[in-house]
Amino acid sequence: MPDHRGRRSGPSDELPHLRHHAVPRPLAAAEQLRQVAVAYDHSGAIEAAHEAARLAYKAAFAEPVTAQEQQYIELLAGRSAARRDKIVELAEEHARHPEA
Incomplete structure:
Protein backbone atom coordinates (compact mmCIF):
# COMPACT_ATOMS: atom_id res chain seq x y z
CA MET A 1 0.00 0.00 0.00
CA PRO A 2 1.44 3.44 -0.88
CA ASP A 3 2.47 5.68 2.01
CA HIS A 4 1.73 9.40 2.25
CA ARG A 5 4.58 10.12 -0.25
CA GLY A 6 3.23 7.68 -2.80
CA ARG A 7 5.88 5.02 -2.09
CA ARG A 8 4.99 1.46 -1.43
CA SER A 9 5.98 0.32 2.04
CA GLY A 10 7.80 -2.94 2.64
CA PRO A 11 8.08 -5.23 5.66
CA SER A 12 10.98 -3.23 7.11
CA ASP A 13 8.87 -0.05 6.98
CA GLU A 14 6.07 -1.76 8.88
CA LEU A 15 8.43 -3.27 11.47
CA PRO A 16 11.18 -0.70 12.06
CA HIS A 17 12.72 -2.77 14.87
CA LEU A 18 13.62 -5.44 12.25
CA ARG A 19 15.37 -3.03 9.87
CA HIS A 20 18.84 -3.51 11.34
CA HIS A 21 18.50 -7.13 12.41
CA ALA A 22 18.57 -10.12 10.15
CA VAL A 23 15.54 -12.32 10.54
CA PRO A 24 16.82 -15.77 11.62
CA ARG A 25 16.36 -18.69 9.27
CA PRO A 26 13.60 -21.08 10.34
CA LEU A 27 15.97 -23.83 11.47
CA ALA A 28 18.11 -21.41 13.48
CA ALA A 29 15.00 -19.91 15.05
CA ALA A 30 13.71 -23.37 15.93
CA GLU A 31 17.03 -24.25 17.59
CA GLN A 32 16.96 -21.01 19.60
CA LEU A 33 13.43 -21.81 20.73
CA ARG A 34 14.47 -25.34 21.78
CA GLN A 35 17.33 -23.92 23.85
CA VAL A 36 15.01 -21.53 25.67
CA ALA A 37 12.18 -24.04 26.08
CA VAL A 38 14.37 -26.69 27.78
CA ALA A 39 13.81 -24.95 31.13
CA TYR A 40 10.06 -25.41 30.75
CA ASP A 41 10.18 -29.06 29.68
CA HIS A 42 8.57 -31.14 32.44
CA SER A 43 10.75 -34.12 31.62
CA GLY A 44 14.04 -32.23 31.93
CA ALA A 45 16.69 -31.97 34.63
CA ILE A 46 15.17 -28.90 36.27
CA GLU A 47 11.96 -30.77 37.07
CA ALA A 48 13.81 -33.90 38.20
CA ALA A 49 15.92 -31.92 40.66
CA HIS A 50 12.83 -30.53 42.38
CA GLU A 51 10.58 -33.58 42.19
CA ALA A 52 11.52 -34.97 45.63
CA ALA A 53 10.96 -31.62 47.32
CA ARG A 54 7.65 -31.15 45.51
CA LEU A 55 6.42 -34.59 46.60
CA ALA A 56 7.52 -34.00 50.21
CA TYR A 57 5.69 -30.65 50.27
CA LYS A 58 2.57 -32.23 48.77
CA ALA A 59 2.62 -35.03 51.38
CA ALA A 60 3.12 -32.64 54.31
CA PHE A 61 0.37 -30.35 53.04
CA ALA A 62 -2.06 -33.29 52.83
CA GLU A 63 -1.50 -34.30 56.46
Whole structure:
Protein backbone atom coordinates (compact mmCIF):
# COMPACT_ATOMS: atom_id res chain seq x y z
CA MET A 1 0.00 0.00 0.00
CA PRO A 2 1.44 3.44 -0.88
CA ASP A 3 2.47 5.68 2.01
CA HIS A 4 1.73 9.40 2.25
CA ARG A 5 4.58 10.12 -0.25
CA GLY A 6 3.23 7.68 -2.80
CA ARG A 7 5.88 5.02 -2.09
CA ARG A 8 4.99 1.46 -1.43
CA SER A 9 5.98 0.32 2.04
CA GLY A 10 7.80 -2.94 2.64
CA PRO A 11 8.08 -5.23 5.66
CA SER A 12 10.98 -3.23 7.11
CA ASP A 13 8.87 -0.05 6.98
CA GLU A 14 6.07 -1.76 8.88
CA LEU A 15 8.43 -3.27 11.47
CA PRO A 16 11.18 -0.70 12.06
CA HIS A 17 12.72 -2.77 14.87
CA LEU A 18 13.62 -5.44 12.25
CA ARG A 19 15.37 -3.03 9.87
CA HIS A 20 18.84 -3.51 11.34
CA HIS A 21 18.50 -7.13 12.41
CA ALA A 22 18.57 -10.12 10.15
CA VAL A 23 15.54 -12.32 10.54
CA PRO A 24 16.82 -15.77 11.62
CA ARG A 25 16.36 -18.69 9.27
CA PRO A 26 13.60 -21.08 10.34
CA LEU A 27 15.97 -23.83 11.47
CA ALA A 28 18.11 -21.41 13.48
CA ALA A 29 15.00 -19.91 15.05
CA ALA A 30 13.71 -23.37 15.93
CA GLU A 31 17.03 -24.25 17.59
CA GLN A 32 16.96 -21.01 19.60
CA LEU A 33 13.43 -21.81 20.73
CA ARG A 34 14.47 -25.34 21.78
CA GLN A 35 17.33 -23.92 23.85
CA VAL A 36 15.01 -21.53 25.67
CA ALA A 37 12.18 -24.04 26.08
CA VAL A 38 14.37 -26.69 27.78
CA ALA A 39 13.81 -24.95 31.13
CA TYR A 40 10.06 -25.41 30.75
CA ASP A 41 10.18 -29.06 29.68
CA HIS A 42 8.57 -31.14 32.44
CA SER A 43 10.75 -34.12 31.62
CA GLY A 44 14.04 -32.23 31.93
CA ALA A 45 16.69 -31.97 34.63
CA ILE A 46 15.17 -28.90 36.27
CA GLU A 47 11.96 -30.77 37.07
CA ALA A 48 13.81 -33.90 38.20
CA ALA A 49 15.92 -31.92 40.66
CA HIS A 50 12.83 -30.53 42.38
CA GLU A 51 10.58 -33.58 42.19
CA ALA A 52 11.52 -34.97 45.63
CA ALA A 53 10.96 -31.62 47.32
CA ARG A 54 7.65 -31.15 45.51
CA LEU A 55 6.42 -34.59 46.60
CA ALA A 56 7.52 -34.00 50.21
CA TYR A 57 5.69 -30.65 50.27
CA LYS A 58 2.57 -32.23 48.77
CA ALA A 59 2.62 -35.03 51.38
CA ALA A 60 3.12 -32.64 54.31
CA PHE A 61 0.37 -30.35 53.04
CA ALA A 62 -2.06 -33.29 52.83
CA GLU A 63 -1.50 -34.30 56.46
CA PRO A 64 -4.19 -33.23 58.94
CA VAL A 65 -3.52 -30.25 61.19
CA THR A 66 -2.18 -31.14 64.64
CA ALA A 67 -3.68 -29.82 67.88
CA GLN A 68 -0.72 -27.45 68.31
CA GLU A 69 -1.11 -26.18 64.73
CA GLN A 70 -4.83 -25.64 65.35
CA GLN A 71 -3.87 -23.39 68.29
CA TYR A 72 -1.61 -21.41 65.92
CA ILE A 73 -4.52 -21.06 63.50
CA GLU A 74 -6.81 -19.75 66.19
CA LEU A 75 -4.12 -17.39 67.48
CA LEU A 76 -3.41 -16.00 64.01
CA ALA A 77 -7.11 -15.73 63.13
CA GLY A 78 -7.54 -13.33 66.05
CA ARG A 79 -4.89 -10.95 64.66
CA SER A 80 -5.29 -8.28 62.01
CA ALA A 81 -4.13 -9.12 58.48
CA ALA A 82 -1.04 -6.93 58.91
CA ARG A 83 -0.01 -8.71 62.11
CA ARG A 84 -0.64 -12.16 60.59
CA ASP A 85 1.48 -11.20 57.58
CA LYS A 86 4.27 -9.93 59.83
CA ILE A 87 4.23 -13.08 61.97
CA VAL A 88 4.30 -15.37 58.91
CA GLU A 89 7.06 -13.30 57.32
CA LEU A 90 9.18 -13.52 60.49
CA ALA A 91 8.53 -17.28 60.77
CA GLU A 92 9.66 -17.77 57.14
CA GLU A 93 12.74 -15.64 57.73
CA HIS A 94 13.56 -17.68 60.85
CA ALA A 95 13.14 -20.92 58.87
CA ARG A 96 15.60 -19.68 56.24
CA HIS A 97 18.12 -18.48 58.87
CA PRO A 98 17.52 -20.43 62.11
CA GLU A 99 20.75 -19.20 63.73
CA ALA A 100 19.66 -15.53 63.57
